[in-house]
Structures are given as structure tokens and as C-alpha cells.
Amino acid sequence: MRLKTRVSAYTLAVALVWNSGALAQQMKAEVLHWWTSAGESAAVKVFADQFTKAGGTWVDNAIAGGANARTAGINRMVGGNPPTMMQFNTGKQFDELVSNDLLRDVESQAKAGKWREIMPKPIVDATVRNGKFYAVPVNIHGQNWLFYNTKVFADAGVEPPKTFPELIEAGEKLKAKGVIPLALGGQPTWEHNLFRAVLVGHGGADLFRKVYGARDQAAAKSPKMKETIELFGKMRGLVDPGSPGRNWNDATALVITNKAAMHFNGDWAKGEFIAAGQTAGKEYGCTLVGEGGGKLVIGGDVFVFPATKDKAMLATQDKLTEVLLDPTTQIEFNKKKGSIPARMDVDVSSMDICAQKSHAVLSDPANQVEAMELLSTPNFSGAMQDAVTQYWNNPNMSTDAFIEKITAAMRDAS
């Protein structure tokens, strides 16, 4: 009855009003987040240190696993004992918290700091509700990078691909040389991530937005979509048989250890390369695959401030906002996190070559594509994920059957 206890815990938390006077203390910030891996906690420590330097006390409340952390935080907000600040992914995760008046807007700070001018539009759009900023974006993650092993490519005499048809051709050559062409973490999330990389690269940004944002069924049935799906299907042949169930970091490790040539992942995978002592541009490269140089699918993390009447807490939250977006903090935090600063007006020359590339690509608004989390509800994303993983794992499924599943998800998912 584990399930029942979970459900009851949720309800209990809704029912109970927890009381705690501790938050009334001056500049004491309790921060709830799910950055628990080595690289992530090093990154969040940058915020903590800067906040301490600014005269505050940082109380770190890290809860492993995004879903767990969000559940805990939301329960506390509903129960009336919110943390001072809480992490979310950029996107729709906190929509209902805004509509239920559980969050405080930071519009005045945003106006003063000109956030609308210094942040990419997709990030701004994803944080603004009813014309007001309801969260502080702290970073930008690119989700569709192709990481490749430079040595494996050089040994095989193959150039890193620029488009998906090229990638499949290169993959076949690499396979003939006895390496795994494409390392994939065979879990639904990563299969779905790969699908989105192909969709945005080959299908284009508009098709991507139509499918995930507008849920346009006609677009899902278009010839371009079919072509994209067929390319995606062909990529099954580039993956090794041990892929199903593999964790994403194990897939990254295959590239690090010269066993595999290519790997699609978000820029958080850089942490694995760095931990293995490798340098971007030397042992491994990063590139965007797709027509016209490739678009970058961007998401990231934000912090939200639960609504409160407590003056001390409000002041603490103001201070936190200032600390989070301070240019030095932004650079140092993002170096550790693997992402790039949320504000485009900082100098990124001290960051690694992949981060610089990321910054350069994003300087052209045409290259900025909203991540799925920004475009669609978690529920529709989940339904799409179910469809993608079924197609990927069942080579006998026809393109039309897959499209049928996609349109069904578009219709049914709330």
C-alpha cells in the first residue's frame, strides 16, 4: 500500500497547516532545490556563498529527484509553510501555482534589471504570466547538443555530420569500423530527447512548435513529419543492443571511453566529460545537427518566490533575486552547472568552448527554440514520451501508427 501512503501524505500535507516562526528571522533563506549531484551541488554552492557574502544565511534544502522536490515544495506552499525560494524548471511546471496566487511576482526587479532586454525571448515568455515575471531565470540549458568523440571520428576518417541524413550515413561508416555510432540511454526520457533533437533539426523549429506547442494535428500528419519520423526510425540501427534501460551518464561514458562516436544530450552531459578530465574541443566536440546550422532547444532552471506577508521574508527574497542575477555569480554558477547565463549581456569568454558556442548561437533569436517544457504541459509531454518510446522500441511499428499515437496524445492529454 505504498501508493496509498504517498497519496495520503499528499493529502495530509494539504490538510495540515504547519507552523514555524523560524522564518521570521532576518535574511534567512531556506532554499528548496533538487541539485544533488556533485557538479550541481558545487554550482548551487556558488549561490549560497554569494548570498552569505551579501549578509544572509543560506539554509540549503536539497531533495533528490525533481519530482520529489517539487511535490515537497508544492505541499509546503499549499500547507502555508513555504520555503523562501524554490527551484523549478523553466516552463509550465509552476503555472497552477501562479493561478492559485501562491507565488509572488518579481516584476519590479525585472523592470529595474531590464530582464526583458537581456534574456532570450523564449526564457522571458516562459517566466512571465499575465504580463509579470513570476520567477527568476538563472541559466539556459541547451537540450539538443550532439557530443562526439573527436578521436573516433578522426580514426574512421569521417567528418562530424551537419544534418540528420549525413548523420545516418556517417553512422553506417562508423558502425563498419566497429564502434557504436550512437550512444543512447535507452530510457523513455532520453529516447524522447533524441526524437526532439531530430524533430527540431530536420523538421525545423516551426514544426517543433506546432507539434509540442499548438498540438497541430495537421502538422503531425505532414510529409515533413513523416520524413523526420523515418529518419528517427533509421537511427535505431546506430544504437547498440545494450541500450535499453541504460542511464544517460552511462551512455555519455561510452563516448568518453572511445567506445561510441556520438551522443545526443543536453549540455549537462559536459559535467561527465569534465569529471573524466576531458576538455571541450579537444577529446570531444559539441555541435548542433540540422538544416541551416541547427537550432538550439533551450530550457533551464528558475527560482520562484512563494507569496508571503512576512516583511523579513520579502526583503530576503529581494536580496536573493539580486544575488542570483549578479553577473559574476551567473558566470561562476553556470561554469559549474554546464549551462550558460540566463542574461545574454555577460562576458562568456572565460567559459568553455561549448558554452561560448551556445552563447553565440543564441545571440540570433532565430536560433532560439523553446524546449518542450516551455511549450507543453507535463501531461502532454508525458503522453508524447509514451508514444515515442513505443515507436523507438518497436521496429515493426509503422510511421502512420506512430502518427496516430501522436494525434491521440494531442487530443486526449490535458
Add this chain to the structure above:
Amino acid sequence: MDTVSIQIPSARAASTQGRRLLRTRLPVALALLPTALVVLVVYIGCMVWTVRLSFTSSTLLPKLDWVGLTQYSRLFMNDRFVTSAENIVIFGVLFIAGCLILGFLLAVFIDQNVRAEGAFRTVFLYPYAMSFVVTGVAWQWFLNPGLGLQKVVRDLGFPNFTFDWIVSQDMAIYTIVIAGLWHGSGLTMAILLAGLRGVDEDLWKAAKVDGVPTWRVYTSIVLPLLRPMIVTATVLLATSVVKLYDLVVAMTMGGPGIATEVPAKFVMDHLFERNNIALGTAAATIMLICVVSILAPWVYARYVRPQGRHA
């Protein structure tokens, strides 16, 4: 007058008895009260709340509107839920039957007065001491074609040996069953062994005198005697079937594709990751209905019918 003289002491006896009852029962009732409240409020209350939510359109936060059976029709249109339901039936039947058979055989084996019985008992029961998560991860590595059994056997000089069930759509659910069996048969063994030890020596002697073959004694005499233990074991195993979640998450994450999805995982994902409380609670309600409809005939046969007979 006779009747009166009899009545007075008896009434006094009754009142003292009543007082004694109150004195002994009141603390008991008080002690049980918190538990009873917890059961009523937390268990029953949450069940009612869950069922209620399944008729709403709640997404991230509970919302008390009424959409009728919409969520249920969505649920049964959902490939993943249908697959989950099929999987839990496959797992449930194979897991319970397999654990009982394996557990019985192990218990019989240990009951042969083998040497180092304690060691064997520990070895067989040990898997049960491990959490499903550890079990799942260990079996995931062991069955992974790239690093586990298949690779070892191939390296030993059988290059054509193939055992890749865990990455195959059709067979992956059976690897979950295997891991479950490894985990659960030890407990079944312990329960049945306790039962075996309780079988009267004289029965064995009598059967020997009559020249009944040993296997026949086990199937026709011992097994029927073990009925209560088998029921206990089945109930314990059945609860782990219903809550099957962590093993799947640790071993396959529901994959390849959706091949090893189970209802509990469907509920968890929809409640906590996909902000779809309504669909998640609808699935939970269906699980509850299934459990109740399996339990009801048993409860009836065991508790309701015998009482009826006595009266």
C-alpha cells in the same frame, strides 16, 4: 420471595461484572482509538478522497469539479495503462505460483535434515532482506547483454549464446518475474518450512508403515496440512504484486518502450511527474476495485460464511 433472594445477588454480580468489563475494556478501547482514527481518517478517508478526485479534472492541484467518467474512458484508451494491466496479471500469476512452488521445493529440500541447514536457510532467505531497488539494480546488471550473463558466457567460449530478455519487448516482463522470484521465494520457503516442521512425526511413521511413497505423502498429506501457511504466503506475495513499483523502476524503468510498465508506476508518474492527478487517481481507483474484487470472495468465504453456518 425465592426469586427475589436469587435475583439480588445475580444483579449485584452483573453490575460488578459490568464494572470489571469497563475497567479492563476502557483502557483497551482508548489504546486502540488512535489506530482506529488513523485507519478511518488516513486510510478510508484517503481512499474516498482518491475516488472523488478521479471524477474531477484535477491536474497539478486537486480541484473538486465533476467530469463523470471521462478520466476512466481516457484510462482505458491509454495503451500504457492497458499494457500495465496485462503486465500485472502476468507478473502476479507467475510470481505467486512460482514463489509457492520454488518455496515449497526449497522447504522440502531443507527439511531433509541436510547438513549446514542454517547456512542454506540464510542463503535462501537472504534475498528477501534486500530492498526491491537493490534487487532490481543487481538483476539489471546481471541480465544486461553487454556486461552480465550473456557477456560472461560468450567470453567463456560460446560466442552464439544469447540471453537478452531484458532488452526485448516481449520477454522483459519475465525478467521482472525472475528477479521477483529470486527475491520472494526465500520468504515462502521460511513460512512453509515452519509448517513442515509442525507436521506430526507420527504421520510420517504411519505413512512409512503403510508403504506410501514419500512424494505421495508430501502431495496428499503434508500439502493439505500446510494450507494455512500457503494462504499466509499467498497473501504476503499478493501485496507485493499490487505494490510492484520499485523493482520495475530500478530494473527497466518500464522499458523497453512500455513493455514492463505496471499500474503503480502509471499512478506515480501521473500523480507526481505529469501533473495529472485525475488520471492517476482514476488508475488508483481501478487498482483498488481489482484488489477488493479479488479479496471480497475470499473474505466472504473465510469470515462471513462460517459465521452464518454457526448461526
